[in-house]
Amino acid sequence: MDCIFCKIVTREIPADIIYEDDNTLAFLDIKPVNRGHALVIPKKHSADMLSASDADLIETTKITKKIAKAIVLATSAAGVNVSTNNGAAAGQVIFHWHYHVIPRFTADGLIPWPHHDSETKTRQELAEEIKKNL
Ligand code: 5GP
Numbered sequence: 001m002d003c004i005f006c007k008i009v010t011r012e013i014p015a016d017i018i019y020e021d022d023n024t025l026a027f028l029d030i031k032p033v034n035r036g037h038a039l040v041i042p043k044k045h046s047a048d049m050l051s052a053s054d055a056d057l058i059e060t061t062k063i064t065k066k067i068a069k070a071i072v073l074a075t076s077a078a079g080v081n082v083s084t085n086n087g088a089a090a091g092q093v094i095f096h097w098h099y100h101v102i103p104r105f106t107a108d109g110l111i112p113w114p115h116h117d118s119e120t121k122t123r124q125e126l127a128e129e130i131k132k133n134l
């Protein structure tokens, strides 16, 4: 499969690997948002979080917590964002599911997502629509 992250798993492409076990790999992002920005992936390919197996989800999330703690300590970060992009519209570029672990520093200049006001009725209708789809 022509997937960059699968090739990092098989060592066809080099990476700064910080953690590896049977199911999970973590390595530094090649274009970090902040110093210490890392990616955590299941070794088994799935395009995004929504199509990953529950087993991979649990394992990858457990390891991501461990990695996030280590990165906070190593970089003396004041906080950490753990996030995942699903789909091109959500900013996903590499279609092998991964968590971003991004250490945060006070006033580090990263722009927060803009928030918008919303109407109570609209929120209630939307909540119902989502619940129908669970
Ligand atoms: P996405 O936008 O898909 O959520 O994030 C993909 C991330 O992978 C980006 O932050 C990008 O910098 C990183 N990335 C892309 N190609 C490579 C690569 O070859 N090696 C490493 N270490 N990171 C990569």
Ligand code: ZN
Pocket (backbone or CB within 6 Å): 003, 004, 005, 006, 007, 044, 045, 046, 095, 096
């Ligand atoms: Zn892959």
